């Protein structure tokens with residue numbers, strides 16, 4: 001059908017049928033891409049081609065912000081693609097946030113992925129991943145998660161008519177908004193004593209042993225869905241490529257998918273310019289930052305210095321350094337898509353930054369005050385943009401799109417601790433993390449239960 005899987009290692013490039021369920025190349029252990037024989041497929045001659053689907057919204061697959069770009073991820077017949085209405089998310093100009101990061105009015109845009117059915121960008125990938133799962137006859141699916149993947153998997157599994165979904169989470173690490181979703185959507189929730197990296201290792205072993213379909217971003221089909229976030233950014237800019245894409249980095253699935261989207265669009269002649277990519281780590285979960293900026297790790301034409309990565313991780317283990325951040329979604333030590341992210345950074349002339357807990361929470365409060373509530377991890381993109389503008393790396397007038405990856409209600413604790421009056425709660429949630437000020441707090445006003453007092457206060 002024109003789609004196949006290919007090892008990303010240029011020295012290997014082994015290919016496999018789309019019907020095979022693989023997460024790494026069986027020959028060399030590298031990650032896999034979904035690739036296409038574009039010359040045998042009907043590729044649109046310009047991106048404006050997709051506008052014709054806007055009027056077909058009564059067809060759920062054209063309504064979907066993932067599948068209306070089907071021609072750019074054609075690994076399954078359109079009629080068989082799973083959808084629950086994901087990707088109704090568009091890029092929106094936000095001058096308030098632009099002012100906060102030091103940019104001119106009209107130059108900063110927010111891609112609000114919190115509007116997805118399960119409240120995070122994961123639904124883009126899950127629509128594609130469950131489609132592939134169904135294609136290969138999967139009966140059940142599993143993932144490890146810092147919360148959002150599990151919420152999304154649990155939601156999509158019932159739509160895709162899989163049996164029970166299984167989610168692995170670390171103990172005490174998951175925001176309640178996300179845990180509540182996994183439980184409510186009926187996923188078997190396995191809470192292990194350990195962190196996300198432990199959960200990631202266990203889920204791979206368990207899925208292999210029991211033949212369960214794995215839906216982490218290690219699954220290359222998931223990343224096909226996540227490419228469409230970039231297609232929608234371009235769509236909202238009437239197919240003009242922005243100067244920068246800024247995205248939080250956790251397991252590095254998004255950054256990898258965005259890079260692949262631009263590599264393909266460029267190769268197909270659908271874009272001329274390539275945006276620069278900024279991937280933002282939380283300072284408390286900064287493996288990519290250290291590897292890229294301190295160790296000088298690069299894609300290097302696919303010849304990645306594996307010894308450098310191994311030495312870095314073994315030193316991390318020796319020092320017992322473990323990720324810790326209020327942005328629990330990106331609290332990850334060993335990002336599984338590291339090598340694909342390096343490829344994306346290479347193609348998009350990328351940069352990597354890290355932001356403190358204080359910077360994340362202040363940015364989050366500013367995003368909220370300007371009408372786009374998000375969870376802490378998402379705010380890392382805006383905090384990172386602010387840093388890059390201050391450094392002069394991002395120009396004041398350059399057009400940037402910051403991806404807001406998850407909804408505000410995913411993690412109300414962080415929000416209430418920042419804005420609230422409860423000192424004890426603040427200390428418990430934020431104080432121990434070195435968050436000293438709440439400059440942008442919108443405190444609730446405590447008042448007697450007396451209408452005159454309330455009126456006095458509001459006059």
Ligand code: F0G
Pocket residue numbers: 120122144145146147148149150217248249250251252253254255329330375377378405406
């Ligand atoms: N933002 C949010 C809200 C997330 O949930 C995640 C990842 C990221 C950013 C990082 O994205 O992994 O593509 O670099 N959450 C995963 C999960 C790990 O299990 O829900 P990435």
